[in-house]
Amino acid sequence: MVKFIEIDPDEIPNFRESHRGRVSYPILKSFLETGKVLVRLDRTGMQQTLVSLNSSLNAYIRSHSLPVKMFNRGGEIYLMRTDTNDEGKVTPADIHDFERNRDNVGVAPKELTDNLDNIPLVSDEVDERFEQEKDQTTK
Numbered sequence: 001m002v003k004f005i006e007i008d009p010d011e012i013p014n015f016r017e018s019h020r021g022r023v024s025y026p027i028l029k030s031f032l033e034t035g036k037v038l039v040r041l042d043r044t045g046m047q048q049t050l051v052s053l054n055s056s057l058n059a060y061i062r063s064h065s066l067p068v069k070m071f072n073r074g075g076e077i078y079l080m081r082t083d084t085n086d087e088g089k090v091t092p093a094d095i096h097d098f099e100r101n102r103d104n105v106g107v108a109p110k111e112l113t114d115n116l117d118n119i120p121l122v123s124d125e126v127d128e129r130f131e132q133e134k135d136q137t138t139k
Helices: 024-034 050-063 095-104 123-133
Strands: 038-040 068-073 076-081
Touching: 024 050, 024 068, 024 076, 050 068, 050 076
Parallel strands: none
Antiparallel strands: 038 076, 068 076
């Protein structure tokens, strides 16, 4: 039989409360709201190591399709916006815009779909490509 013995947290050496909440969201949200193109992340006071923070930020950027490129130089993390215009200025956006539009990935803009009736669909080409690609897992 298993017994549970209550212990005071102060009695355990190096005990700290778990880190609650997400780390990546507040960092990336704040960065996107600044409107700056390139920044170095100040990690002063953060509990996560460089590798851990790098991994979690990268995963969040990829999974939410954010317009951010992250890279490391000299033990520092740099964040760069990829949604800049021709003048190098950031197109104003919010992290919530990307989360809302994530469901619309693959939907063609209306101006591209207006003239689809004028494009002939060649069934021979469709059949030929189907035969070539039907057993492939990737194209």
